[in-house]
Amino acid sequence: MTGAGSGGRMGRAGLAAALFWLAPLPALAGEDLPTRAMGDELARSMAELRLSGMEKPYFVSYRIDDLEAVAVGASLGSLTISRPARVRLFAVELRVGDYALDNGNWFSTRGGGGAAGVSGAGQAPLDDNYQEIRRQLWLATDAQYKSALEALSGKRAALEARRGPEPLPDFGRQPPVVVAEAPPPAPAPAAELEGLARELSAAFRSAPHVSRSSVTISSRAVFTRYVNSEGTSFTRASPALALRVEAETQAKDGMPVSDALAIHGRSAADLPPRAALLARVAWLASHLRAVAAAPTLERYNGPVLFEAPAAAEIVAQQLAPRLLAFREPVSDDPRLDVFVGQMLSQLGLGAFADRLGARVLPEFLDVTDDPRPSEYRGTPLLGGQAVDDDGVVPRATALVQGGMLKALLATRVPARGAPRSTGSRRGWGPTPSNLLVTASRSAAEAELRKDLLARARARGLDHALVVRRAGAGAASTAASRLAAQMGGGSEGGNTLAEVVRVFADGREEPLRGMEIAELSPAAFRDIAAAGDRPAVWSGEFMGTHARGLGPGGHMGSEQAVVSCVAPALLFEELTLVGARGPFPAPPVTPSPLAATR
């Protein structure tokens, strides 16, 4: 495939306007008071903030995010919510010690540590009130400095008590950069989104078999200002739009059957035309009826073809978390080390730290993380940004070449296998931007099908499975179990959105309630073939399962949106199982929609 081929274009408006130079922002007429407040308080903190007899901070950064958002929801043609929001949030990161050993990467059972070890956040005034913004920064910096001193001394004491290999530095050095993006355009007008939500959701009025349906649309404009004590400063515009249509019904045996249509973009202009959207919603409703009536399989062991959109989704949700570098924190309690390790591994985060140089995909596949392209053949790619949350300008990173693992995505916090930042920090940890999966050997769709059926036949099966769309089923079972333990997770469970069984004669039959029993790293390595027509999938990284757990969430926002371009992938062997319940009993009364028919 040629996804990376379009990578050189700087199509994104904000990106094209980005400037890079090595000097502080000049003070302009009508200067930005929040920026001035951050700069002035930063200078004062670095020069004067010191508890007598203790160390000064060696690194301070401030960040202010102006968020403007409109969220609307509707059901059956009627609004359920319409809420504009305007909020300004700030964050302070402060480090004492030095790059080799500081208060970061520390987790304490006695309070403090974790992400809170270096950063604090709060709500700043909406007004450009220099004095009040500075006052908030002053108090947050003071609190952060005091907790940093405690964290550092606790960490030093814990390190004294143990012996191990020479530790990695706690924080990586970066040359200062200045990036200036203009503020994003305002979010779409509420009335426009309300109209669209009403119209799309009204389509379900003629679908009495759908027991629950909803349409939500959110439009956001985030403008970030950032300064740090190393001379880096940036402003960054992050406009985002998300449309989600959900529908749910129940099969005769009680199994809940749900499906969703999710579209992400930068603005309402990225949405398909209204007529096309309506057609997709109508298809969703009728598809749901077909799936509810479809059979399910108790289990299937054999080859599975992921069509391109499903392949892109499964790579983004299940392979990508393994391609991130995570620093294991020092803690004062070995039980905590075990716990943190378990959490990361359940989510698959950083699982490949020791696999560098090893084969993780077949030799005909490459994976690159590339923040630069803004579209792939007319479909927007949404994961790129001019500068990451550490103030590092990201670049393309070859993660897998010829099937071999070459690099991991990292932040400024060095981790095993990732000594340097790849400019991938979003939220508290590294997150992919646009993942481009390219195949040096590909096959046309018909060939792949033939290949699939041949492999099935070799196992004595008269049919094989094709996954068209993954949806909630893309998340790993371990991650969703963990999310459920923490009180999160989605209601639809882990069911793959669209699975069909194909027979030797080419006949297709939809299946319902199929889940991936387990998707081991080995399954990716044993991918047998790839298609020749890549597709784009964009969505929240690690889905709703990871909200609040995974990296990419920041300052109370949603998970980062990532894009993945991948061709269809034929997995040599996977286990898919039918959802086993127990399921809720079907309704005891007819729905009003059905009753009035």
Added chain:
Amino acid sequence: MTWILALSACALLAGSPDPPAGPADPVLEIMREELGRLSRDLGRTPVPPYFASYQLTDNRAIRIAASFGALGDSYEMEERVLDIDLRVGDRTLDNTHPVRGEMGLDDAGGVSARRVPLEGDPVALRMALWQETERAYRQAVQRLARVKANVQVKVAAEDRSADFSRETPETWLEPVAPFEFDRPAWEEKLRRYTAPFAGHAPIIEAGAQVIAEVETRRYVDSDGARIQTSSPFYRLLVSATAKAEDGMQLPIHQTYMSFRPEGLPDDATVARDVERMVRTLLALVKAPVAEPYTGPAILSGRSAAVFFHEIFGHRVEGQRQKGEEEAQTFRKKLGRPVLPAFLSVYSDPTLSRLGGSELVGSYRFDDEGVRARRVTVVKGGVLKGFLMSRAPIEGFDRSNGHGRRQQGHRAAARQSNLVVESARRVSRPELKRLLLKRVKAAGRPYGLLFDDIEGGFTFTQRILPNAFNVRPTVVYRVYPDGREELVRGVDLIGTPLIALSKIAATDDQPAVFNGLCGAESGWVPVSATSPGLLVSQIEVQRKEKSQERAPLLPPPPALEAR
């Protein structure tokens, strides 16, 4: 545990005493029809419901907040929430019956509450009602099975009263109140109100918020009740916190509430109050820390109101006499003295004003469709009655209109407007003289005067000591020579029966505390009114204190032109 805070509240009614008889509201009609249809359909199941109610609550609100002269938040919101109370079994034993000894989440303890379409579209509304009724029914059937097993395996309950009372179905249809609020003007006002807090280093937090809302409730039940109430409510809250050198945080609050936008105070009044707050805070950071103390004290009217709400009001809520885990302080005290003979107490949700103050605990119907009414709780010191929801207790098989809840919770008997009246009133100077007399007689170096209070909490269950804690913000030591000295850092603590028996006299100036009270049925707005009290013995303990030292650097300087 139950709490009261001087902060935000929910919604209230005001208006004409005559039942308005407008045309039926279309949303209410849909609710009635759908309740009828579903009751019929569910009536054919093996476990038919014997009662069901829908309550649909519309909230329209504007909230604006500012801090130190800068706008922090400003938004308008609208939501519609559905509460369903669906009961299977019968009135003597239904799915709401307490399951004793059960651990974990009790799913059916709460009523299901869910956001439903805001607009009046019948299809969308009917679908939402159907979905939630199905869910509520399923939960109710499951829970009834557990209830029945639990009743069999546990010892007989002491109180064998029924689970649900019969009440007269009411009809009351108020038109939806208009929502009027000048948002830009109030944004500017709040900037102005909070600006004077800036420039005082010890004041680390200071803000004001105004919340304007209209709450419209629609209620229908299977007994035939149809009730629609709609009422605006406005509140302005000003809070500020100073930090003393030793790290102690010292908050004070000022709240204003009204049912009319013009009922909020004018600029000059707020400016005066803010100035007083600044003065008080700056005095508090320099004030000495009070020592643990027992001895005589005066509680100002506002402080006494919170004191009564916590230590007395919660203990006359009906279900506290029945729950097997409750301490049931007053269960066997009916007709016997529980307070000094000069005190009487009533709870009156129909009262919307008292003296010059509006009362936020007023409403016309409670959350179970029962008409609000005045309840005499104590007369001449003797206990006369309890606050009742539709959950009967031994000797009280009817509600008296005190079944209240926050959306999403099951209603319980809660306070409304609690009023304490005294037959032994003296002037304030006289009350102080009586205090000093007792100080001298007890050989104490000083007495205490609790002037203002931010809230408090109490435990009413058996598993914990039945203590209360009232959190004063402005406290003075009163020396035998009459001198008053501001002190900081104490909480007022004690146990209810002892504390109530120590009330010696009252002043003649009742004061109102309007606030929000949190307990098992969520947060509900309440008021308490009491004269100032002289208490012959009170106990204070040191307040828990922040261990964080004051900021290392001075506050940032003002912006200078470059």
